Amino acid sequence: MRLDEITIDSKGLSLGAVNSQIRAATNHGVRVNVVNVEHLYGIAPGLQESELTVKGNANDYIAFLNNGARIIIEGNTGSFVGDSSQDGEIIVKGNAGYGAGVYSCGGTIVIYGDADDAVGQMLKGGILIVKGNVGDVVGLYMVGGEIVIAGDAGKELGDYMIRGIIYLKGECKSLGHNAKYDKLIGEDLNRLSSLLKKYGIEAKADEFKKIVRVSERPFV
Numbered sequence: 001m002r003l004d005e006i007t008i009d010s011k012g013l014s015l016g017a018v019n020s021q022i023r024a025a026t027n028h029g030v031r032v033n034v035v036n037v038e039h040l041y042g043i044a045p046g047l048q049e050s051e052l053t054v055k056g057n058a059n060d061y062i063a064f065l066n067n068g069a070r071i072i073i074e075g076n077t078g079s080f081v082g083d084s085s086q087d088g089e090i091i092v093k094g095n096a097g098y099g100a101g102v103y104s105c106g107g108t109i110v111i112y113g114d115a116d117d118a119v120g121q122m123l124k125g126g127i128l129i130v131k132g133n134v135g136d137v138v139g140l141y142m143v144g145g146e147i148v149i150a151g152d153a154g155k156e157l158g159d160y161m162i163r164g165i166i167y168l169k170g171e172c173k174s175l176g177h178n179a180k181y182d183k184l185i186g187e188d189l190n191r192l193s194s195l196l197k198k199y200g201i202e203a204k205a206d207e208f209k210k211i212v213r214v215s216e217r218p219f220v
Contacts, residue, residue: 070088149170
């Protein structure tokens with residue numbers, strides 16, 4: 001182990017104690033590994049430029065308000081991973097629960113497994129990528145950003161979306177209100193190709209469908 005890297009064992013510790021240790025280490029430029037965090041809700045909130053790896057599964061609200069950190073979760077997460085993220089990168093190597101990336105304004109969240117309902121609801125900016133399948137009502141009220149789904153989606157995809165783009169490789173059970181399919185253009189293909197290559201997702205950009213709003217005024 002490098003001298004600039006530590007491991008925090010969270011077993012038996014409170015949320016406040018673990019987050020205090022994480023913040024103290026990352027404030028000094030130390031890369032942090034944490035283990036045994038399954039019992040804690042809200043690990044690593046609001047971290048700025050730093051590196052954190054969760055060895056194993058994580059619970060709800062991990063990495064909410066992320067503000068520039070690179071956070072890797074080597075297992076599954078509970079609900080609301082990356083809630084209200086501002087910047088940085090969150091990598092989930094397993095599955096994610098309900099509401100991944102809700103309210104996010106920036107940064108990137110990549111989920112290599114499946115994600116539950118409500119992915120990217122009220123998304124304001126940033127990038128949300130799911131290699132597997134997603135549940136229902138993904139992208140509800142999104143006003144910006146991009147959602148990339150390499151698997152299938154459930155019902156009401158893009159419901160009442162106002163701005164932003166959803167890219168879908170598989171099929172969805174239904175589009176939501178104010179959502180429609182649109183033609184992929186060169187800019188979309190270049191963008192998708194770059195993201196898929198960067199995150200090691202084996203798919204071709206031209207296999208995706210593009211979903212956009214119908215109107216800027218979805219409630220009229």
